[in-house]
Structures are given as C-alpha cells and as structure tokens.
Amino acid sequence: MLMEKKEYYKHLLPHFQQPGQAYFLTWILKDAIPHHALKHYTKKLQLLKAEIDRFDKGAEVSNLQSSNRGCNPRHPQSPELEALLKEYNFLRKKYIKAYDDMLAVQECGPINLTKPELQQVISEALIFWEGKRIENIAFCVMSNHVHWVFRLKEADENGKPVYLQDIMHSVKRHTANQINKLTGEKGVLWQKESFDTTIRDMEHEYNAVRYTLNNPVVAKLVHYWKAWSGSWCCKEYENAGF
Template sequence: MIDYLNSVSRHHGEYLPHLEVKCGTYFVTICLDGAIPSKLHQRLKLERSRQLFELERQKRLTPEGRDAIEWGHFLKVDALLDSPACQPVLGRDDIAQVVVDALEYFHGDRYVLDMWVIMGTHIHVIFQLCAENLLQKVLHSWKSFTANEINSLLGRAGRFWQRDYFDRSIRCDEQLAAIREYVWANPEAAGLRDWKWRRQY
C-alpha cells in the first residue's frame, strides 16, 4: 500500500467529496443517470451532511468517522440501485461488453484492474492507478467512451451516466478483502443467479 497521508488531495463532486491518491487503490461505483430519483438522492445527501455536521459541531469528526458515514451513505444508495424497479440497461450483453472493453483497454498502462462487476444499473470497479494518472481522468475516459457507444446502440442521445460517482480509497489489505467480498457478492445480494458480468484478476 502507498503512504496515504502524504499523497492525498481532495476535491468535491456534485454529490460527494473525492480523494486523489497518487498510485492509489480505489473502489469506484458509477451508476446510470436517473437510476435513483433526484429528490431521493438529495434526501440521502442531506442526511449524510447532517451526520457530518453534527460530528463536526461536537468536534468528534475523525477520518474513521467520516469514512464510516460515507460508507453508510454508499450502502443505502447501492441498495436502491439493486431495486427491481430500476431498469437494468447494463444487463444487455452487447452493452455490458462495451463497458468491459472500456475497463480493460488501459489495464496495465494507466491502471491495474483488481475486480469489476457490472450490474444492471451500475458498475463496481476495484483498481490501482499507475504513475501520474488521476482518478478523475480515468473515470472520465470510461464514462465518455461508453456513453457514446451505448447511446449509439440504444439509438438515443444525452447523458448516460450520473455526473458524480462514489469512490473509496483503499488503505489496507483488510479493507481491500472486505470490499472484494462485498463487490463479488453484489449480484447474489440483488437476487441475480449465474451472473457472468464480473471478473477478478
């Protein structure tokens, strides 16, 4: 693992804060635009902000506490994404293959993939950045290419992915093992059987 504290910078997305860690190992989730109704997403965001504010007000907000709140927020969002009410666009074989091709195109060059799972409405990816490559740029390349290709397959135009994304910088082997277990089991947790759109490297 890297020297986390000396290699980190922070920026803020539309919904969530993001960390840029040099050569960092990340768990990232990207979901379809509109997969979660905007009002519901805003309500979850407000709930998360209130939890953080209360700990800050009490001067009890630690990095571990912030991480726990962010993870709790993610689990609520991910449960909604697995709902049968969401249209599983990514479950189509030709569309899922576009995502796989994009993920694997720069594998071993800009990043090293560890695991990915493509769900019907979102994707989970675990990977490590290489050299000076930035998380934002890697995700932009994935989202931009796949959006254009998939929109063409669907005969539509417009935004395909949600603007923001969830990312978690992985800091130790124990955390990596727990996230791997969660990601790999996601299809079964969502009621999917014999799910083929996942890979561990």
C-alpha cells in the same frame, strides 16, 4: 480548458485521489436513483465537511483522507475534530448502505447494462488502461450500475501522474458514446456523481472484491459469482472462495 488536478475535489460528495491509490468505485445510470432520494445524506455530509474545514484549514483534507483510509492522520487533531471525523465516516457508511439498498430495488429502465453487447462495451473500457494507467482487481456490471475495484499507477506511459478523475472521465465518456449508439438513445447516460472509497489495506480490498463479485448473487440472479457474465477478477482472487 484542462481540469485542475487536486488530491481532494468535490461535486455533491467529497472525493480523494492520489496516484498509486486503490479504489472501490460505484457509478450508476442517470435515472437509476431519484435525484432527491439521498439529498438528506448528501446535505449532512456537506455540512460536516464544512465544519471540518473550519476546524483546520491547513490540514482538513489530509486528516479526513487519513481517517477514511483507516490510518493515523499526519497532523494533530483536537477532540472536537476527531468527533466530527467520526461522525462524518459513520454517516458516510449509512449513505453507502442506503445507496446500495436503493440500487437493489430499482426496476430496470430503458437501458439494461446486462445486455451482452452493453456489458462488452463496459468491460472493454474497464480494461483499456490496464498496465498503462491502472491495475484492475475486480469489476461487476449490473443492470443499472457498475462496481469496480482497481489501483491507479503512480505514472502513465508518458511519466505523468495518474488521477482518478481522468480515468473516470475517459471510461464514462467512451461508454456513454458507444452505448448511446447501440441503443439509439441520446444525451447523458451516467449520473455525474460516482461513489468512490479509498482502499485502506488488504483486508479492505478483499471485502471490496467479495462485495463486487457477489452483487449478482445477493440479487439472486445467479448462485455463484462466476456464473455472471458481467463479473471479472484478477488471478489473485479467482479461487478466493467467495
């Protein structure tokens, strides 16, 4: 059964997808963060989203998406709705910070993605759709998670719209199969939920790339991002001075 493609969808968190959009994406191994650890934030985000939905059933998605991208919404907003959107985005930033902090302190489990053969599997998967369905900007493979900055193309090689959920399904399925074969593991490899942020502008893109490439530096694994074998960026950022 084919999954219906929508600009907005959610599992535990809201996700926005649109052909041609750039994203900063993070996804993690299944047990990298305990399931209950961020339940407080997830629940509050869901409650806020439900309130936003009730305020404006016709425009809630576009308003929230516009706010997340840092541009003016296409529909008029009441002060109450603006306050909810502000609270939602503030809480979302706190969620990101807590998420990153927990990843940094978690010990490596039975699968270490920094092993050369596993890094290679992931790197090859991330560049597989390059020029066909995506434009890669940067990525970094860490021991228990992956950061990825890229832009969806408007249409694929067959002229069909390109959606984030399809790209992620393809990458996660392929890497899970290959890594399980290499490690002898079975079952689910990745946590179902991925954390995606729409790139608002070039400054946001620069910051996302800098964060991605400096992840192993901040973790004190290397002194310079280019020394990390699991990192890559496009030519535009190779000499950006991160």
